[in-house]
Amino acid sequence: MNVVTLNHIGRTYHLDAVDVPALVDINLEIRPDCFTVISGPSGSGKTTLLNLIGCIDQPDSGEVVVAGEPVQKMSDDALSDFRARHIGFIFQNFNLLPVLTVEENVEYPLLLARVPAAERRRRIAELLEAVGIADKARNFPGQLSGGQRQRVAIARALAPAPNLVLADEPTANLDSHTGAAIIALMREMQRELHVSFVFSSHDPKVMAEADDAVLIRDGRIEDIVRRPLQEEAA
């Protein structure tokens, strides 16, 4: 079963008196356990598409199905709970809570998902170890470098064991070396934890790493390149 299915999605922004179509008749399926990149020029609708997949925005038309559930008819509270259980987010600006330590930042989504304390502690330790930042557990985000912060953000996104992790240009604020390391880490985590990753990027190296590449232009999907997954290839 696809982790995300978009059927005939349309999204238009109303800017003053002008209607600006951001997405037009989008049909897309995100395969499970897959590293998907959405690529396209600025203003092509990448972020809008990610927002709709992430259930933080609603389409004007069409249907969004995430983890097998049509999300449009959910109440705001139900949608919040759904996101807490099924979707992790990684932001371009990291968006860590500055008043919380690294481990507390990773713990926050676990609290929202009502994970018991012992399980939380185990999961935090595992994730911080996995992203290579266990020694910074008690540090605050302000005491970390950009790359370290993004590692924390990855751990936080993966904490509630979601079906899907969304990342909007996660390497845009990092130097190329760190950016490459972060992409490698995400790829590694995706394979280890069998999670679907969807992120937007202009970076050709990122696109080269992806299982699926979705090219979007002027709000329409121009091309989808799908590679066989590791299991399929084997």
Next chain:
Amino acid sequence: MRTMSLAMRNLLRNRRRSLTTLLAMVIGAVTILVFGGYARNIVLSLQTSYVMRGGHLQIQRKDYFLYGSGNPAAYGIADYQHVIDVVTHDPVLAPMLAVATPSIFLGGIAGNFEASVSRTIIGTGLVVADRNRMRHWNDYGLWLNLPDSALTGTAEDAVVIGKGVARVLELCEPLKIENCPKRVKKELATGAPAPADVTALAALEARPAAPRDEARIELLAANVHGAPNVASLHVVKAERQGFKEYDDMFVGMHLKQAQRLLYGEEKPQATAVVLQLVHTSQIPAAKARLAELLSTTLKAEPLEVQDFEALNPFYGQAVGMFAAIFSFMAVLIGAIVLFTVGNTMSMAVMERTAEIGTLRAMGLRRSGIRRLFMNEALVLGMIGAAAGVAAALVVAWLVNHAGLTWLPPGQVDPVPLTVRVWGETRMMVGTALLLVVVAIISAWWPARRAARMLIVDALRHV
């Protein structure tokens, strides 16, 4: 890591702004509590002063309060001693009673015939030993010290008069009253000398002149039959009264002397039985029990009970005035705190818009966002209230130990300026709660705004 802890940490993000907000709350709390403590002290001082002088309750003949002052002899309690015996031996009332004593209020004319001057007066007849006991009542531990009556240990013809009475009756010299210039009298028209036999008769009737250092007055009052009765009285002291009108009319005397003036050789009566209770809070219970007694054991005479608030309307007016000022001040300060905390929370929401978007994206419900900001206001309110109460206690202590004095309305001597905050639990808790509630209310709108933000808009915010 819980919501409260997160709220606390968020408040520490912008320490200067949080401190400024707290300072506004502390100043507000100090203003409310110090003024409230000052007002409370005035009200309790007034109450203590009235209770020391006139007791908590007075049993009077029915309608004496309305009509009796013009004709006290007609509104006396015939068997007042029986009334006192009943109330002092009543198993319900007795434990509440500090003093039960008879008294008489009368009107008359006091004259100093040697100086050919007279004036109308209001006389009070009292049992000196009982009144001295009443003067030691101090339920609130105030710094008030009323000395024993000047009538203590004096003969039955002794009186104490107001300094105003002494001035008008030209008794300043024997009573050693300062600042009392002698009145310039008009020259009386001279006529033909009186006939020799009239002069001789007058000399025969004349009393020997009082020594120059002794002050005497003649007091004329209407007795129970409406006939004039005169007593020659020895003024032992002139005491200034709190209000000039009263100072110009006051004559205090022994109860027996007042009874002789009003009732002559007939059975003496009293116009009131004054009851001083152990605590003011016992008034409702005492009144209820008295109502029962007046309708049963004491129903032989038509009696009624008045409390000190009814007898002294100024007390109720003062309490009302201070309550109005206090409420006005509390509302004003509440409004200032409301806008200060509201502004702080609005700034916090604006600065943390992207963070709100992040939390919402991660799955925090709208109610969670609301709770987050409301908790910050709650923490701010609680710290502000606690610090404000603590600061008010310190300020009150400093004022109370600064040695300042002031002259309360209706008082004769200056009293220490005190601010009663410590021990006023209701006022302290009420003020603290007001600040906390106002802080929470002021955060409601910014919190609601934060919770209703669109996630994508919040995440785009820079």
